[in-house]
Ligand SMILES: NC(=O)C1=CN([C@@H]2O[C@H](COP(=O)(O)OP(=O)(O)OC[C@H]3O[C@@H](n4cnc5c(N)ncnc54)[C@H](OP(=O)(O)O)[C@@H]3O)[C@@H](O)[C@H]2O)C=CC1
């Protein structure tokens with residue numbers, strides 16, 4: 001049961017949404033419903049029976065970091081491809097997903113820290129700039145109902161920046177702090193300082209601040225509306241059945 005086959009038979013792709021009553025889930029249901037080539041066949045939230053998703057070819061997961069791994073296991077076991085926006089993916093979790101996919105050559109899983117095209121570019125630009133600046137810090141800003149900090153986007157950006165700095169032979173960003181109120185200098189993610197702000201009125205925003213002698217470079221992205229994530233989600237839904245194995249981020253699809 002793949003998207004390829006579904007399309008050859010002329011039918012729309014059957015899509016399920018997990019976390020369907022959440023902030024992102026509601027938007028995804030609306031976007032899938034509005035797409036002529038996609039058919040919304042299952043909308044599932046907390047307390048609903050997951051087996052309704054068995055009729056889907058692709059399931060989109062926007063739930064919470066504590067339930068997403070169980071969902072993924074269940075879907076992969078049943079040969080269903082998955083698009084994941086839920087945050088909380090460590091390297092260990094990604095390896096576990098790769099392990100589950102090893103015996104499933106027809107199943108694709110795409111996990112993206114951020115489906116906004118601007119956010120994807122912001123991360124690419126940050127990775128490109130990283131080698132030229134001795135200092136870097138990340139400031140992410142989100143709505144106060146967000147469960148995790150720092151955000152998946154900030155964590156992923158920090159990893160990309162850290163890798164680029166290591167490849168360029170850069171050491172830690174200079175910092176003379178010897179006295180600190182705990183948390184004042186943010187969290188360390190792969191050696192990069194990350195600061196998380198939560199405030200009513202915000203949606204999802206991030207700045208990557210680079211510094212070197214006599215100049216700074218700030219790369220900033222703002223999602224003002226969750227509609228910003230939908231083109232990326234739909235792109236992933238359409239392509240994931242043709243991409244067996246694990247795909248990280250939207251970059252390879254653009
Ligand atoms: N990759 C990206 O581009 C983006 C990623 N995100 C991420 O997506 C995730 C969801 O964000 P958001 O929509 O704001 O969060 P919400 O809390 O609004 O939505 C999550 C939904 O999942 C439901 N849920 C909880 N457990 C289950 C379960 N076992 N099965 C099905 N549904 C379940 C929740 O129900 P209940 O409330 O009753 O617990 C809730 O309705 C977060 O991790 C966030 O960081 C968000 C935006 C963009």
Ligand SMILES: O=C(O)C1=N[C@H](C(=O)O)C[C@H](O)C1
Nearest residue numbers: 087113114146151152153204
């Ligand atoms: O919870 C959110 O809202 C968002 N979560 C993702 C993250 O953790 O990076 C993506 C975006 O920042 C919105």
